[in-house]
Amino acid sequence: MKFAYRFSNLLGAVYRQGNLNFSKDGNAVISPVGNRVSVFDLKNNTSETLPISTTKNITCVGVSPDGSLAIVVDEDGAALLVSLITRAVLHHFHFHKPVSSIRFSPDGRKFVVTKENVALLYHAPGKQREFNAFVLDKSYYGPYDETTCIDWTDDSKCFVVGSKDMSTWVFGAERWANLIYYSLGGHKDIIVGCFFEKDSLDLYTVSQDGALCVWKSDTKLDGLVLKKSSDKPGPWRREGDEEEEDEERVEGEEAEVIRGKTEPPKDKKEVKNVRYKHRSKHFFNKEGEFNNLTAAAYHKPTHILVTGFASGIFHLHELPEFNLIHSLSISDQRIASVAVNSSGDWIAFGCSRMGQLLVWEWQSESYVFKQQGHFNNMASLAYSPDGQYIVTGGDDGKVKVWNTNSGLCFVTFTEHTSSITNVTFTSSGFVIVSASLDGTVRAYDLHRYRNFRTFTSPRPAQFSSLAVDVSGELVSAGAQDSFEIFLWSMQTGRLLEVLGGHEGPVSSLCFSPVQSILASASWDRTVRLWDMLDSWQVKETLPLTSDGLCVTYRPDGQELAVATLNGEISFWSPQTATQTGSITGRHDLETGRKETDKITAKQSAKGKSFTALCYSADGESILAGGHSKFVCIYNVKEQMLLKKFEISCNLSFDAMEEFLDRRKMTEFGSLALVDEGAGDGEVVDISLPGVRRGDMSSRHFKPEIRVSSLRFSPTGRSWAATTTEGLLVYSLDGSLVFDPYDLDLDVTPASIRKQVRLQDWVSAIVLAFRLNENALKQEVLEAVPHEQIPVVCGSLPDVYVEKLLGFVASCLEKSSHLQFYMTWAQNLLMLHGQKLKNRSASILPTLQSLQKSIQRHFDSLSKLCDFNMFNIRYAVALSKQKGLKRPMKEEEEPDEETSEEMSEASLEESDMML
Incomplete structure (x- = not known):
């Protein structure tokens, strides 16, 4: 029970790829985040990541009309049926090919999946328990290239499919006598969106080159005629018979197959086929050669078409007249996905390159929601003393502060110009300090949200480590190029001392929680203890067996843990400078094999080590992570492994599997090493040995899974880790146990x-x-x-x-x-x-949790009270001003004391109401 930590939330990753969906009430956005799904509640301003994950990154999500079910499909075509109510996986399925789009019918009874050039119609899972939740009804063949988009009619009788071959196909979901299939042309580029008009068969199609075609149907929805059962082809009917020459239907054990042809179907006896007429064609303003139309959504009740472009611009048009309502640029990056909520007021945009998700209210022209994760990897994290906030620093030079209750970022500092290496809170909880490779250490104020101190060194240095003492007065940072430790005063911003003595880069710093002693670990195979009270001299030097990577104090300051390059964690007594124990954790890391590795994972693991350490709140166990998908919890006293957490099962990351897939091996070697270029001038992009991050502009870039930082919450109820996937939070969920x-x-x-x-x-x-x-x-x-x-x-x-x-x-x-x-x-x-x-040791997490709750309510109530108080004062002042303008008799004039009493009484009354 003590280590029953479960996945709680994923912060810092907002949108990567795939399609966005709104919930049934339109108050929440459902967004794929890597191989997980996040739900952003716009009314309550919270985010929740579902405790489900696929084996690869998610490409499309389909949500049922009643909002209770979702079908999640990853890059390989593996699908999960998820309950959005219980947050549980109901069924596993595999489509065996990548799926481009998925859409439920408005009545919720069926859904269409498009893969390659086929549209598959399935019966939607019902309320009762079923052995197979996905039952294939019909397969529709018509397009010659990959299908891209789907839309249904309001009565679920027909659906339309757009394709990369510039054609649009209308199919009947049932066996209609006058609509088997219908092919529409008119475009010169890939179809991005196709939409039915409300309660009609009329169509709008949008292509990538910025063209909109309006199609008019000569038949209403109630004009569709159901095919008689006697007309159903039997097994004896051959393709090419006169009666069935316009369609080929093969009735098999699994499903019915319908193959469409580009020629129009011939009219049957007494039944006139549905016909489409090209009514008009419109063009969007094309501002550049590469400004392609990349995403589109249509809101049927309000007849509003939303289109997103590769330049970051989006347009709102009213159809069918094509009147421009609104046009705005949200960024300079490609808009990957667009969705409109049920009321038509809010529009969600996803930008995959920036990891940005925003919701725009077009009528008031204001942001309802705007979140953006770190562009590159997260490097470090720290909890605030009350456990209410988490600060993260990333390789993109940004410092972000996250609310642990809502799971959202509420402030971003962008003053740094290079990668952040470390971040921390001061003991007050209102100041954040960050170190960066740009040669500065900066302090931020959480009251005014500004950078109020910038600490620099006499000579330019790249700071790789950071620590702030318990009082919050001393700020120290270690350099990785000059091997020195710099000390500044938080009060004055002056450089107090430069500590020299290390013969290698300073990898980690940590202040003692009870004494004014600084511990520094370095690549020179030593840990040095510096006395801050005695002229900043070296108090002790602890010899290590290998390069020091991370050092941390136990919460009571009586023990020191050091992670070294040979995969060991050693424990030291700071008072006696003696080693009290060690843990060999190299085999517990279980590192995977990268696609470009020439050696096995077992041989590769010999060079792996822990890079992040953190003691639990009671100091009895230690949390360790490194270049692996596992995070380990060890018992310090027994020096044994208690539990391992697999932080990710996403095979889209590198170094996830122990053995390479033999299906990816060719006679020329691994497919990852084989040139995929068409010409002789193409160069195979293989990273140099030791390069972890890779080139972000690389075509073959595949991020490697790793844990860069770990922290326990001050309450002890949760712990967080910065990983390649994002900021993962694991907590003790008492309600499920x-x-x-x-x-x-x-x-x-x-x-x-x-x-x-x-x-x-x-x-x-x-x-x-x-x-x-x-x-x-x-x-x-x-x-x-x-x-x-x-x-x-x-x-x-x-x-x-x-x-x-x-x-x-x-x-x-x-x-x-x-x-x-x-x-x-x-x-x-x-x-x-x-x-x-x-019993202070056991009761401490409870008291800290209580303090966190009280502080949060105090902050929210004090803001509300201040707002009401200022409003009442303003109203009193306004009434005084009006009273002065109005001529009054002498007996009616109130004196100054009376007016003050009245204002105080009104204030007291407002407080009573609160």
Whole structure:
């Protein structure tokens, strides 16, 4: 139970590729993020990443009309049927080929999948449990090239498919006598979008060269005639028979196959086929040669067409007149996906190159939501002292601050001009310090969101490590080129001292939590302890067996952990300068083999090591990660592996598999090493040995999976890791784990509710905590009268005080009954403070969680109160001004004191209302 950490959220990665979808109510955006799916709630301003993952990056997501199901398909065609309500995987399926698009019918009974040049019609999974949730109904062949887009009619009778061969095909979902298939031309480039008009067979098609074709149908939706069962072809009918010469349908065991032809179908007896007429053609303003139309979406009720371009511009047009409503540039990068919500007010745009997702309200011309992840890899992270915020630094030179509750970034600092190597919070929690390869260390104020201090060295240096002491006064940074450590004063910004002595790059710095001692690890195979009080002299030098990569103190300052290049973690006593233990963790890393490696993964693992270390809150275990997809938790005292977490199963990353796939091996070697170019001038792009990041402009670039930084939350309830995938957060999810305490046959929900009716509050609380169901505990707690809380807290058994305090802390985080739960917390701490003090080590995470909840409510309420107070003062001042303009009699004129009393009374009244 202690290490039952589960995947909680993915931060820092917003949008990579694939299509965007809105939820049924239009208040949430469903976006693919690598091999996971994130749901961004626009009303509550929160984000949640579903605890599901595919084996490769997701290319398309289809959401059912009722918003309860989603079909997620990755690059290889492997699909997952996911419940958006329970967040669980219901079914696995494989389409065996890459899928370009997927779309549910409006009635939710069927869905169409397009792969290569085929459109496959499936029966949608129903409410009941099924052995096979995906049942193929029909296969439609018509286009000669890959299919790109799908749309359905409002009554789910027909669907249209666009293709790269510049044609658009209309197919009947049922066996219609007058509409088997219909092919439309008129374009000179790839079809990007095809859309039916509301309650009609009329069509709009949009191509990549910026052309819009409007098609008019001579038949209404209710004019479609169902084919008689007697007309159904039997197994004896051959292709080319007179009656079926315009279609070929092969009725097999699995599904019916329909093959369309470019010639128009011949009219049958007494049935006139559906005909389309080219009504008009419009062109978008083309501002450049390479400004292709890349994405399109159509909102049927409002007749608004949204188009995105490769230059970052998007247009809003009203159809069928093609009136331009709105045009704006959101960036200078290609818009990869566009979606419109159900009401037509919000438009979501995804930009894959920038990792940007934004939602635009076109009527008010304002952003509803705007998030962008780090452009390159994340390099470092740090938790704030209250655990409410996480700061990350990336190779793109940006420092981002994330809210752990909402999962969203609320401020980005862009002052650095090169890669960030390390970030940290000061002990106050309101100052962030970052070190960079651009030769500066910068301090940011979270009150005013500005860079208020910039620390530099006398000679230009690339800072690779950073540490701030407990008081927040001393800032230290280690250089990787001059082998020196620089010390600055936070108060004045002056350089205090330059510490020399290391004979290699300084890889890591860490201040002791209890003393003014700085530990520095270096590639010269030493860890040095510097005394900040005694003229900054070296107090001790700890010899290592290999290059030092990372150093960290235990929370009580009584132990030091060092990760070295040979894959070991050694533990030292800072007081005696002696080694107390070591862990050989090279085999636990289980590194994978890169596609371009000439050696096996087993041989490659000999050069791997841990690069990130972090102690748990109680100091009994240590978290370690490195150039691997695994994060390990070790017990320090026993020096043994407790648990391993696989942070990613995404095969789109390099170094994920231990063995190479033999199907990728050719007579010339691995496919990754074979030139895919068409001409002799093409060069094979193979990275140099030791290059981890690679060239981002490389055509064959495949990021390598690794963990660059690890941190435990101050509350101990979660830990976070910066990886190639993004910022992963793992937490203890108590709601999913049933852990009863001292349970017997008498402890039932009925007996607990009976005690509540008898108003025996203490017995009811004790029984509820023994059963340990959160809903029942909350029900009992909120049934206790407000005035009885001190009496109940005073008579509560000691063993349940800590449990109740932890539950109150968790309830306070989400509940709106602030005063009620604050009263519980206050009485528990006042009446049992001395007993809790004796168990300070075990109670510390609970207290920190309580402090985090109180601080968050304090911040939000104080902003609301200030806003209301200023509004009331403004209203009082305005009324005074109007009163002065109005002529008054002497007896009506209020004196100054009376007006102040009135304003104070109004303020008190507003506070009472709050």
